[in-house]
Amino acid sequence: MTLDPFYLIVDSAAWIRRLVPLGVKLVQLRIKDRSTPEIRAEIREAKAICAAHECQLIVNDYWQLAIEEGCDFIHLGQEDLASADLSAIRDAGLKLGLSTHDEAELETALAAEPDYIALGPIYPTVLKVMLWAPQGLDRIGAWKARIGNRPLVAIGGLTVERLAGVFEHGADIAAVVTDITHNADPESRTLEWVAASRQTPPN
Ligand SMILES: Cc1ncc(COP(=O)(O)OP(=O)(O)O)c(N)n1
Ligand SMILES: Cc1nc(C(=O)O)sc1CCOP(=O)(O)O
Ligand SMILES: [Mg+2]
Secondary structure, eight states, rough: OOOOOOEESOOOOOHHHHHHHGOOOOEEEEESOOOOHHHHHHHHHHHHHHHHHHHHHEESSSSSHHTTOOOOOOOOOOOOOHSOHHHHHHHTEEEEEEEEEEEHHHHHHHTTTTEEEEESSSSOOOOSOOOOOOSSSSSHHHHHHHHHHHHHEEEEEGGGGGGHHHHHOOEEEEEHHHHTTTTOOOHHHHHHHHHHHHHSOOO
């Protein structure tokens, strides 16, 4: 399976309904601070929309719900990974993406044999408080050299204008939240991302 180079991350099925029909082929549902029934309903709705638009859905954090709802791809951070049952995830046939922020986390991630590795934050992000300083573009090349054929996702502070730089430095996929969801016109910005990620494909 080849993952699309443009990876949209949103916090609701409503965003997925709004933006996926515009040409998004890879989307993460990243929900925080909602009840389990609400998250389950969001996953179910997101899965149906993505199926209708041939978009790969990746569920953040909630791996048990993803299994129960018949999803096929999850994303976990290092803390999530420490408490997750990897055997159950693999037995259920789910693919797995993992976050990394430093060398030690990269070692831990590689040992779990994930289906992609994310490196962040490449630039400062306003979405969440990060313990790590921005990695910078050169770190992308260093990570790519370490992870072989696995897709490398760059995340953190990415914009349409920064897309070419992350691809030129070795990222396969660029993930984005606020450049789209905080934009005055999220639909237009999404179309710009779709076009730019096709014009400037990863090396
Ligand atoms: C593609 C991608 N990369 C990194 C993250 C961050 O995951 P994590 O460190 O678990 O933090 P939260 O997103 O759960 O706050 C991600 N979600 N997606
Ligand atoms: C959710 C997340 N994880 C990161 C990491 O480095 O692991 S950076 C990040 C925020 C990405 O949002 P934006 O595109 O608005 O900067
Ligand atoms: Mg997480």
